[in-house]
Amino acid sequence: MRDPCTLFTRALLPALLCIGMAAPAGAQPDPDAVAAQQRIEAAYLYKFGSYVTWPDGSFAGADSPIVIGVAGADTLADDLSALVAGRDIGGRPVRVKRIQAQDPLGGIDILFVGTRSDALFAASRGLPILVVTDGEDGLQRGAAVSFVLVDDRVRFDVSLDAAQQNGLKLSSLLLSVAHNVSGAKP
Amino acid sequence: MSTGFRLRSVRTKLFVGVLLTSLAAIVVTGASLLAYDLHSIRETLSVDLSTQAELIGRACVPALQFDDPKVAHDNLALLDARPNIDAAGLYNAKGVLFGNYVRNGSTPEDFPPLAGTDGVRFSGQDIYVTRRIVSDKEIVGFIYMHAEYGLYQRVKSYLGIVLAVGSLALLVALLLSLWLQVTVTRPILAITGLAQQVVEKGDYTPRARKITDDEIGYLTDAFNRMLGEIGGRTDALEASNRELGHEIAERKGAEIALRNSEKRYRALVSTLSTVVWVANREWEFGDEQASWQAYTGQMPEEYRGKGWQRAFHPEDLPALQQHIERAMKGHQTFETELRLWQAATAQYHIVDLRPVAVFDGNGEFREWIGTVTDIDDRRRAEDEVRRLNVELEGRVRERTKKLEQANGELEAFSYSVSHDLRAPLRAMDGFSQRLLADYGTKLDEQAHNYLNRIRSGAVRMGQLIEDLLSLARITRVELTRREVDVSALVHVIVTELQQRDPERKVQVSVWEAVHVEADVRTLRVALENLLGNAWKFTSKTPEARIEFGMMQEGERKVLFVRDNGAGFDMTYSDKLFGPFQRLHGINEFPGTGIGLATVQRIVARHGGRIWCQAKPDMGATFFFTLKEDAPPRDA
Numbered sequence: 001m002r003d004p005c006t007l008f009t010r011a012l013l014p015a016l017l018c019i020g021m022a023a024p025a026g027a028q029p030d031p032d033a034v035a036a037q038q039r040i041e042a043a044y045l046y047k048f049g050s051y052v053t054w055p056d057g058s059f060a061g062a063d064s065p066i067v068i069g070v071a072g073a074d075t076l077a078d079d080l081s082a083l084v085a086g087r088d089i090g091g092r093p094v095r096v097k098r099i100q101a102q103d104p105l106g107g108i109d110i111l112f113v114g115t116r117s118d119a120l121f122a123a124s125r126g127l128p129i130l131v132v133t134d135g136e137d138g139l140q141r142g143a144a145v146s147f148v149l150v151d152d153r154v155r156f157d158v159s160l161d162a163a164q165q166n167g168l169k170l171s172s173l174l175l176s177v178a179h180n181v182s183g184a185k186p
Numbered sequence: 187m188s189t190g191f192r193l194r195s196v197r198t199k200l201f202v203g204v205l206l207t208s209l210a211a212i213v214v215t216g217a218s219l220l221a222y223d224l225h226s227i228r229e230t231l232s233v234d235l236s237t238q239a240e241l242i243g244r245a246c247v248p249a250l251q252f253d254d255p256k257v258a259h260d261n262l263a264l265l266d267a268r269p270n271i272d273a274a275g276l277y278n279a280k281g282v283l284f285g286n287y288v289r290n291g292s293t294p295e296d297f298p299p300l301a302g303t304d305g306v307r308f309s310g311q312d313i314y315v316t317r318r319i320v321s322d323k324e325i326v327g328f329i330y331m332h333a334e335y336g337l338y339q340r341v342k343s344y345l346g347i348v349l350a351v352g353s354l355a356l357l358v359a360l361l362l363s364l365w366l367q368v369t370v371t372r373p374i375l376a377i378t379g380l381a382q383q384v385v386e387k388g389d390y391t392p393r394a395r396k397i398t399d400d401e402i403g404y405l406t407d408a409f410n411r412m413l414g415e416i417g418g419r420t421d422a423l424e425a426s427n428r429e430l431g432h433e434i435a436e437r438k439g440a441e442i443a444l445r446n447s448e449k450r451y452r453a454l455v456s457t458l459s460t461v462v463w464v465a466n467r468e469w470e471f472g473d474e475q476a477s478w479q480a481y482t483g484q485m486p487e488e489y490r491g492k493g494w495q496r497a498f499h500p501e502d503l504p505a506l507q508q509h510i511e512r513a514m515k516g517h518q519t520f521e522t523e524l525r526l527w528q529a530a531t532a533q534y535h536i537v538d539l540r541p542v543a544v545f546d547g548n549g550e551f552r553e554w555i556g557t558v559t560d561i562d563d564r565r566r567a568e569d570e571v572r573r574l575n576v577e578l579e580g581r582v583r584e585r586t587k588k589l590e591q592a593n594g595e596l597e598a599f600s601y602s603v604s605h606d607l608r609a610p611l612r613a614m615d616g617f618s619q620r621l622l623a624d625y626g627t628k629l630d631e632q633a634h635n636y637l638n639r640i641r642s643g644a645v646r647m648g649q650l651i652e653d654l655l656s657l658a659r660i661t662r663v664e665l666t667r668r669e670v671d672v673s674a675l676v677h678v679i680v681t682e683l684q685q686r687d688p689e690r691k692v693q694v695s696v697w698e699a700v701h702v703e704a705d706v707r708t709l710r711v712a713l714e715n716l717l718g719n720a721w722k723f724t725s726k727t728p729e730a731r732i733e734f735g736m737m738q739e740g741e742r743k744v745l746f747v748r749d750n751g752a753g754f755d756m757t758y759s760d761k762l763f764g765p766f767q768r769l770h771g772i773n774e775f776p777g778t779g780i781g782l783a784t785v786q787r788i789v790a791r792h793g794g795r796i797w798c799q800a801k802p803d804m805g806a807t808f809f810f811t812l813k814e815d816a817p818p819r820d821a
Contacts, residue, residue, distance in 0.1 A: 047252070177252040
């Protein structure tokens with residue numbers, strides 16, 4: 001068993017530090033800022049797992065891994081891979097899988113779409129997959145969660161409808177920190 | 187007065203005792219309750235605050251994870267619902283303050299730079315809680331909370347409660363103590379009053395009234411019983427005291443007597459020429475034997491222990507040893523004569539040793555005390571007396587023999603007198619008679635007269651010899667006492683006298699029935715002499731009277747013969763009873779002068795006395811007794 005403190009200092013702390021340093025860096029996108037933004041997004045991706053309830057039968061067993069698929073964002077995938085190494089969510093290990101446009105999405109639990117292609121959105125519709133993307137129009141394109149920059153901070157919008165379509169339940173705690181929540185309220 | 191004080195004191199004690207007890211109970215209970223409550227409040231508060239922190243922390247996890255201070259602030263703002271929480275701070279995993287909350291109206295909080303561990307800290311009025319926020323085994327941040335503890339207020343309100351409850355309790359205690367006074371003190375007061383009365387008056391007759399049936403009631407009963415007991419004892423004690431007083435007086439008297447006796451004893455011992463010694467049970471001398479030392483010249487170191495025995499003659503020691511052994515067996519006294527060395531004369535003296543066993547008051551044999559009496563002189567004197575006695579007896583025997591011889595000679599002499607002396611007298615008388623008869627005519631008147639005088643001298647000589655023989659016989663004759671009718675005897679003698687001298691007319695009066703114990707033969711001789719004298723000495727009295735009688739003086743019988751004849755001068759009375767003593771001329775009254783001597787001898791042989799009373803021409807009275815008188819009596 002690994003010490004959470006050690007984990008914190010080794011992985012999460014540097015990520016947060018980067019956020020702090022990136023924030024005052026200014027509005028102009030520069031390579032460092034983009035890299036920082038991607039590391040934060042990677043961290044957020046990993047953390048979303050804690051607030052999502054997948055439908056019954058999505059996992060083979062109690063310790064079946066949560067698989068995060070990453071499409072069109074290799075840097076992010078790298079960051080994420082480094083981050084999740086040795087970590088788990090609610091007792092499940094976390095795997096990172098790079099996805100191509102035509103790849104089948106079976107076994108994927110969280111999917112980050114970094115490309116402008118809409119095929120993956122369509123392919124994932126109806127599957128128990130939390131689809132995440134970035135951009136102001138992410139939700140319109142069919143994602144459940146979309147990263148946005150608000151005051152140089154990485155925030156995210158949530159579409160409850162999209163999540164619901166894929167049979168997912170999002171924790172209200174997640175919604176409380178979302179930038180915008182759209183979709184049907186019960 | 188003192189009772190009042192004492193009672194007041196008991197009452198006060200009871201009151202104060204109840205109050206103090208209640209007060210102590212209240213204070214202790216209040217204090218322990220307060221302590222327990224404060225402790226439990228602390229516990230509750232710390233648990234409550236920790237839980238609050240945990241909840242808020244959990245709620246803030248997404249805010250921290252997704253870096254949303256606004257949400258964090260909103261979450262913290264929920265604490266408005268808890269008015270006791272003054273401030274809260276949310277820190278991220280790095281320990282940097284991420285969001286905070288300060289209650290409106292409370293002082294701005296100094297949020298501390300965070301110490302990274304969970305903890306609860308109390309500081310006076312305040313409580314501080316710090317908790318880590320953990321999600322999926324990772325510390326995502328920390329939460330810090332500051333709440334008002336409210337210690338003083340709690341203590342204050344507690345004290346108020348304690349005060350109120352205490353006052354109530356004290357009031358109840360007061361009432362209780364009043365009740366106690368009534369139920370407890372009053373019976374005690376009654377007993378105490380009685381006790382006071384008993385002590386002051388010494389009267390044990392009153393009794394306390396039993397009010398209650400509890401221990402005090404029992405006490406009352408016990409006190410009453412005790413009074414009865416004391417009353418009885420006091421009477422007994424007084425009686426005993428009186429007796430004791432008598433006894434002490436008696437004992438004092440006895441002590442004085444004892445002391446006097448001891449003083450006498452000491453005086454006696456100190457003046458005694460006798461040696462007094464004291465020995466212990468083993469016949470050993472102690473140190474102090476002053477008289478022994480003085481007598482024997484032995485020094486204390488010589489006579490101490492058994493050394494004293496060496497002062498006795500060595501030949502007497504076995505006898506002494508025997509006596510001692512025998513005495514030790516039975517604690518018996520003994521007396522023995524031994525020879526003891528006398529220092530003064532430097533020779534052994536015969537002494538009388540006499541020890542006595544001394545027992546103490548319990549009859550326990552204690553010691554020997556004894557005397558040594560010098561009987562040497564006495565013994566010598568006794569020996570001398572014995573020797574003299576023996577010598578005397580020899581001499582007496584010799585004398586008696588000589589006397590018997592002399593008596594025999596005297597007897598022979600008497601016979602020779604009676605025969606040998608009478609013969610020449612008879613010859614003188616006979617030849618005188620022949621001369622008168624044969625030659626009477628030839629002889630003149632003168633010759634006749636001479637011859638008659640020779641004849642009467644011869645007769646008188648014969649009479650004299652007869653009387654002397656009689657006197658001698660009286661001296662030697664053995665007396666045989668028996669009862670004699672003296673009156674009858676006197677009658678016989680008087681008749682004889684009358685027959686011998688028929689012409690005389692004498693008035694004789696004889697007391698009748700005079701009886702005495704006497705030897706009849708010698709008594710007759712004495713009476714013949716006395717009556718004969720009376721007859722003779724009244725021969726010239728015109729109206730002669732002779733009287734015989736007896737005077738009883740107590741036991742003593744005094745016989746007397748009285749006449750009214752010639753009498754005599756008392757000047758010569760002492761010569762009267764000697765032989766050959768005559769107070770009258772031979773021509774006046776004839777007689778040999780032996781008669782009264784004979785009477786005196788007879789009376790003396792009877793152990794009696796004879797005496798007389800007389801006056802010339804007034805008669806004479808002869809008194810005599812025939813027994814020894816107890817008291818001597820002068821005539």
